[in-house]
Each structure stands twice: as C-alpha cells, then as structure tokens.
Amino acid sequence: MMNLRTNIGNLELKNPVLTASGTFGYGVEFSDFVNLDNLGGFIVKGTTGQPREGNPYPRMAETPLGMLNAVGLQNKGVDYFIEHIIPQIGQKRDRNADFPARLMVNVSGSTIEEYVEVAGKLATCEEVDAIEVNISCPNVKQGGMAFGTDPKMAAQVARAVRDVYPRCMIVKLSPNVTDIVAMALAVEEAGADSVSLINTLLGMAVDVNRRKPVLSTVTGGLSGPCVKPVALRMVWQVAKKVRIPVVGIGGICSATDALEFLMAGASAVEIGSANFVDPSVTQKVVDGLEAYCRKEGISDIKEIIGII
C-alpha cells in the first residue's frame, strides 16, 4: 500500500494535491468532474471582510502557455461565505470518505485589521481546516501585494493573523520580490505553519488593433505552464532555508510537474490554471503520483520530498 500522506505543520493531508485559490471556485463548480474528497485538499477563493466586485472586464488575457488575470478578489465577503457557501460545499462532500480532503480558505484584505477579521471569523468554523493568508495578490490597489513585498509588513500580517487563528496557517508568497527567501523567513519567524509559493507574476499584454492594454487594469497576474521554471526555482531556494513545510504552486499540469516540485522541496502542491483546461486534472495528478510511486517502488511519498 502506497502512502501518499503528507503534512503541512500539524495538518495531515491524504495526498499532496491541493487546488490553487481562484482557480477552483468553491470546489462545488468542479464536483461534476472530481470527487473533492479524493484530493489532499482544496483552497477556495480569496475571501475578504466585505463583499468585493473586483475589477472591470476585461480581466483575462491568454498568453503563450499561460494567462494573465486581473480579477481583483471578487467575492461576497466572509460572512456570506460562512453562512451560505460552506453549507453548499458540505453538500458536495463524500460522506463515505475515510480521510476527507481538507477545506482551506484563502484570506485576503486591504488592512491588517481586515485579515484579522476574516481569519478570526474562520477560526470559529470547524469545517475550515486551514487558511492561506494571501499577502501577494497583484490585482488590488491597496494591501495584498504591498504586504507581500516588504518582509516587515508580511511579518506583521502573519503575526496578527497568528494571534486569532489557532489552526494551520499558510502564508502565500509573491514572486514579485528581489529575495523571496527573506519573505519566507520573515513569515516563518512570525509564526506561519507553512509558506505557499508562487502567486502570479506581474505581467501585461497589449491589443495592437485597439492600441490599448488587454486588461482593464493594464497589468495582471501571469500563471500557467510558462511560470513553472520560475516557481520551481523559488520553491527550491525557499525549501532549503525554512524549517516549515513549503507548498509549491506554478504551472502544474501533470503528475510529473507535481513530482518536480516535491523533489525540489515542496511537501504539497497546488494546481491552478490547469483546472481551466482540464477540470479533472487534479484527480489525474493524484493517480499519476500513485502510479509513479508504484513504478519506482516508493512506499512513502515523503521519501522523495526535497531530495534535490
């Protein structure tokens, strides 16, 4: 029997496959294609204190083997999430699963107070197994990225959230920095149980016929297979320096991609834009990891984590 179990701090996952925030909705949108409880966990959309409408259309531009997005954290706010969306997610869960997937919520805000408000409210929801603190959204004017590019501010957010959220706290890092290791060390010091990286790379696209930017916000976040080598390099650099587990994100489309991240030091991975191309990709990655372990005679996936 292969063991795909892995840990993010005290939180055990049945396998290392998670979904990246903003690419998997609330999970329910994908329940026709994937048994949610076959995944290690799913991280649902960035949630803020108040409802947000996000940025104007157009919010997306397809780029070579990738895409730019500028959604801008559109969501209905934490109260609505707790009251209406958590029960909807519950209806799509597999009640017979012996080891259910972990439900994780991406937490965003414009101020430290907003992060604290959202995390504090989620701390009271036993359905939520972990939070991912998003200090790296490139698509909102205030907060988000600002917190994600200054180690001192990142640590302040992490410490404040740590005080109100007792369970597993992951901090999601931005690649739009000179030294991502310094960011990781700062939030580790502030009490994070794990860091996830990378969020999207800041990018831009121009419509030459209209002579205008494609996105309403001019710039947006780049994701997809084109960012994978950058993400992998950063995961490897960070995993070498921090003691807490690292969650790898960036262009993962297959089990082979996921294995690259695990070998580079990630204890788990998040699948993002690939969900748009194949809504069942997460299940395929889980199956592929199992097949690889069987073929290679690996009894415990932890054997290969960080072997590089």
Place this chain on the structure above:
Amino acid sequence: MNVKKQISDFFVERNVSLGDNFVQLHLYTHDKLPEIDPGQFVQIQIPSSIHGWLRIPISIHDAEAEKGKIKLLVQKVGDGSRWISSLHEGAKLNMVLPLGRGFSWPEISLRQEVEDPKNAAFRALLVGGGCGLAPLYYLAKCLEKEGLPFDILVGARDKERLVLANELAEIGPTGICTEDGSVGIKGLVTDHPLWKGVAYTHIYTCGPTPMMKAVAVKAKELKARCEVSLENTMACGLGACLCCVTPDAQGHNVCVCTEGPVFDADELGW
C-alpha cells in the same frame, strides 16, 4: 435546469464549409448526452501551443442529444478556431458540456390544447448575425418542436458575409437585412418591416453587441421580453475563475459562463 456537466470525446462526422469564414461541424460522441438547451455552449480543448492553451468556448448550433450528436458553427478568427475548422471526418475533439444558461420560453407544450390562450399570446422574433445565428438555429428548432410561432431576422454587412440564412429559412419565415442592400432589405436588422407588422411578445438575439443593444431597445418599445446571448472572453466556463463577468442591472459583476450566456436584457447593466 441543472444537469450534470461532462467531459466527452467527440468525433467529426462531417465538416461543411459555409463560405470563406465559417464551417459547420457535425459531431458525434459515444457518451450519453444530457438534454441540451439552446444557447448553451461547449468548451473545446485545442492542442497546447504557444498560440493557445485554454479551451475555446463555442455555442451549440444544433443538438440531438439522444443520438449523441451536436453541431457547431465555427468562425475562423484565431489559431484555435482555425485548427477546429480544419478538422476532417473522424478527427477527435475533447469538449466540456453542456455549459451555461440557455434561452427560455413559457412552458407551453404540444401536449396542451392549441387553443390555450397563453399559446396564442406567444410570438417570437429571433434576431442575429454572424456566429450569433448558430444558437438561434437550435432555438428555432426547439420552438418549432414546441409548436410556438416565430419569425427570424438575419443581418449581415453584405451578401458575402451572410451565413445560415438558407438553413434558417427551412425552419421558419426568415427576413434578411444587409447594410449594402446586396440581398434582402437594405439597412440594419432594426430597420426591417417585420417589426411593424407583428406584435412580438418575445425577442431573442445573438450577434455583435451593438446589434443586440439596438434590438433590446426595440424590444423595450414593444414591451416584449428580450433575451440576449453574450460572448465574453472566458477561461474556465464553470463559474470558477470569474474572468468573463458583466455588470448586472444592480451593478454587480456576474459570470457570463454560468449566469449566462443568455440574459434577460433587463437584468444587464449595459
């Protein structure tokens, strides 16, 4: 209706060229298909390359779900749609379907008495241009099946750009407008005399946005219910990525892929 979405392999049965810019793809699958509403769409996987990676949304042009058959009208606009339109008989196409909310009509069926007063009250006008005619074709077939009366109005810039007009004329009375007058009435679809002669209760429109907006204004004047089908750029098609949004009448951003693509014109903030 909330049917289960699925990922299915389809095979090309026929690829019919319709002028220089369009092909009509006849497809079949061995998978069981759910009931498909007119106005719903599919997300087509294309070979991953630097030119394209995300699936391409295309509206369903015709469906015989019980036979596992659908048709798509493909306009050659980008690399992905050019690839799709070049497929030969037997080629495989992976699709996610059925997606989105389609057109609606009052629940009147042939099973009811023809004298039903509701039935007498219903009269629809389907107005479209270019690719927008694809879902209207399937809508016309569905309305015909329900025994509901309708007329069709097709607009194009000129004779060369006119598409599907003959096919639509086989299903119902079809008026044509061209901007240069090379065929049909000269002018825009909103100039056609059909609007004056019949008291339409339902207007369905799909095509270029300025055309749909003008049609919606006209529908309001007639106090007719108007449904429009939008075509925003999208990534997932499942309501997850929130890339394809449009503002509704209250100013809230709603997903075209799941709340639409068909909207009641009064629900939209345009």
